[in-house]
Amino acid sequence: MGNDKIINEGSQPEVEKLHRILRNLLIIIISILVTLSLIIFILFIVPVLQETTSGHKTEITNNQELKRDASYKKKISLMTSDIQRLSRKYSAYTSGQSYIVINTTGNRFSLYKNKKLIREGFCSTGKLTMLKTERGDKVWVFKTPKGKHWIHGKITNPSWTRPDWSFIEEGLPVPAKDDPSRYESGVLGDYAMSMGDGYLIHGTIYKRFLGMPVTHGCVRLNDEDLEVVYNTLSIGSKVYIF
């Protein structure tokens, strides 16, 4: 009996303690749930509620009586001629001449003649590298320039005049401007087409890299594609690079 009493007296504060712990735990759980609900409400429910806002939607009609009206006919005819004029203007932007499209992300080209696709395939474009000298006084960015360009010149059996960066990139001393080591033949393929600012469309000896961004800004094609492109494009033909 005496032992029972001792046990009962000792368990009462423990029960209370347990109650307190449970109550605190419950408060913490409720607080977490409220916070989570609030976050969900603000982040997800409010944007949904915003989309329930109604506006004044135009009720589209098809009134036959209106269609017989002279002023209606006049307005529609004016609008139609406006659209025709704008369409003609827009179509005129697409050259009837041959042009080439270069995709620098996918490294693919598409050749068009009379607004029709005549050939497509892989190419190599700029490798998106910035070459810096140790002193940081010279910087070159090797990327193919995006936008609208045109063919400035066409060359057969081109030879490459190595610019300064091609020596610096390999850790070689830069030779004089007319040094014979600057001239390399056979590396650009049989043809080259200039797009201005030193950028060319040319062939390559590194055919396994076609479809990859590996060049210093020029566009490289394989021999067969290069020949077709060379024969299709003339000086002034557009080159669209994106």
Added chain:
Amino acid sequence: METENKAGTSGGKKILIVLIIIFSAFIIYYTIMSMMSPARKLSAINNEFRVKPAENTLVDERIFSDSAYLKLLKEKAFLQSRIVMAETDSIYLTINLTDSTANIEISGVVVHKAKMSSVQTSKILIKGDENIILSMLSSPFTISNAYATIRKEPVLIKMAPKDTTEYKPDIMPDTSITEPVNYILEMTNGTRIYVYQEEKEKFSDRMDLFIFNIKDRLRDTKSFLKSVALLKVPEYHPFIKIRLPRADAKIIYRAIPRYGQVGIYR
């Protein structure tokens, strides 16, 4: 002692009740202000683009809701917008919500076509007055900001070697990398174009998209809370959400200039 405890508990309860009331009031206030924002934006669009008919032309008002007239107006608005963009000589994006295509164009020439697998448009772009919305779409939108999971121009910096012993040839680029492509193009007029990659085959793709969306929602909530705290109606951003194949989404993001233009046909 017991009385003190009771007084303490009732004081705590009072504070809790006051906090709950303040908190609930803020939530209600925040919700009301947030729900007011689309209406405010719609009203701003209406004021800016309302078509005022010339006083000397007696045009029947019913023409503005006529299906044939609206169809022509859509064509005209899109052409006008494309011509403005074509004249800039820059690369631009055209989104046709009717035939679900997104094209890259340069000077009027379509250089890349992509098919959208899904399109979701903000209600105010659908429920608004057709004439006003078409008037807004007759000018191109200009990108003012972008948030993306990929870099616009991933330029690698390489230091020139001192001599030939330091020279290392370039490593062949890994074209198999399939990083998730999701981005938001924010326009100067507040409209946002969300571009998500179609592919969700990997768990990491879903996770990346979830994190990307949460970041966007947090950015919005931050600016909303800021406005609400200043007793201002927060700015609502009308949106167009599109899904594209990953490769197309990447090509488009990398092609269009940082502050490029977008034409929309709906």
